[in-house]
Amino acid sequence: MTVKTEAARGTLTYSRMRGMVAILIAFMKQRRMGLNDFIQKIANNSYACKHPEVQSILKISQPQEPELMNANPSPPPSPSQQINLGPSSNPHAKPSDFHFLKVIGKGSFGKVLLARHKAEEAFYAVKVLQKKAILKKKEEKHIMSERNVLLKNVKHPFLVGLHFSFQTADKLYFVLDYINGGELFYHLQRERCFLEPRARFYAAEIASALGYLHSLNIVYRDLKPENILLDSQGHIVLTDFGLCKENIEHNGTTSTFCGTPEYLAPEVLHKQPYDRTVDWWCLGAVLYEMLYGLPPFYSRNTAEMYDNILNKPLQLKPNITNSARHLLEGLLQKERTKRLGAKDDFMEIKNHVFFSLINWDDLINKKITPPFNPNVSGPSDLRHFDPEFTEEPVPNSIGRSPDSILLTASVKEAAEAFLGFSYAPPMDSFL
Secondary structure (H helix, E strand, C coil), X not given: CCCCCHHHHCCCCHHHHHHHHHHHHHHHHHHHCCHHHHHHHHHCCHHHHCCHHHHHHHCCCCCCCCCCCCCCCXXXXXXXXXXXXXXXXXXXXXHHHEEEEEEEEEXXXXXXXXXXXXXXXXXXXXXXXXHHHHHHCCCHHHHHHXXXXXXXXXXXXXXXXXXXXXXXXXXXXXXXXXCCCCEHHHHHHHHCCCCHHHHHHHXXXXXXXXXXXXXXXXXXXXXXHHHEEECCCCCEEECCCCCCECCCCCCCCECXXXXXXXXXXXXXXXXXXXXXXXXXXXXXXXXXXXXXXXCCCCCCCHHHHHHHHHHCCCCCCCCCCHHHHHHXXXXXXXXXXXXXXXXXXXXHHHCCHHHCCCCHHHHHCCCCCCCCCCCCCCCCCCCCCCHHHHCCCCCHHHHCCXXXXXXXXXXXXXXXXXECCCECCCHHHHC
């Protein structure tokens, strides 16, 4: 059943209010799930699976890319299939270099923690991933892709930066910029929607980041408010590059079924080849959500939501400007070849009348004052992180040295599968 405003139907009774709260809670929980876990959930729901669109989507038996998700993962790779990306650039980094202070995020394969480097006394967000979990789901290619993309992000102000990475026998560690202004999703939850000038500012910074990735032949593929952070001044920082696809030329396509259900473009649901314009669809969905409070085709019923994405015309309420309406219609065009950005990529978005008030040089140089300041007092200010994370105890195993771990056969295999993961920037980058 599609979410509608109860007030439009009459008096907002207590029971209706409870129903709306239940919808929002279900929506938020669903949004926290990865697509793999979400697909497994609906695959086990007999009612949902009866819908023909859902049946079609779930029938992904012959993946066209090796990293396509598998309902029944194969055993971990044998030694002949190990990934070797070259020698480690930072063999001396280790978990004991850090004080791990708080859990600030969670994912399918591990946690993100606020950590202070003991020698530098600098604060970082350290993403700690379990090798065994990655190998079990055959996701090592996604993890290494994320690392590769992070290495290319150093030149853009709206992409999270990787300081260095290292590994122990059973874990991978990404040492990232610490961003504590909160997820865009967190702020949308609190405020329901944003005024158009604020939404325009965020959309412009997001578009700039996507345009930069596209210039490197990288398609992001998983734009959503949970992956968009605000820094301490209120600027956008795009994070989580696990679903990025590298080496996609201007007219190149890929066909992996991946993303987040609310933001899947029609061509992805149709299991057709898709290109960079999938990111512009997602930008349209995020902009719509910033202006209206929910994604454009959202329904609690997954089958109905997928049917809406594929077949339902875009509906825009009259409380936005004509330029915003025109931009949303261009970005949320179901036919990708007619979508805004299909011909000239980021330049089409940049030159749209909706962004006529944006000075793009000032934007990229952070000379435009953000419309919202998170007002954080310092690195220890965690007010914009979900208490679901910050109240969780830091696992004792996070900072354990590999010397203290009994190297079982499975741990040894996991250690060997990520040869070349470790990274440290060249010395001249510090000059």
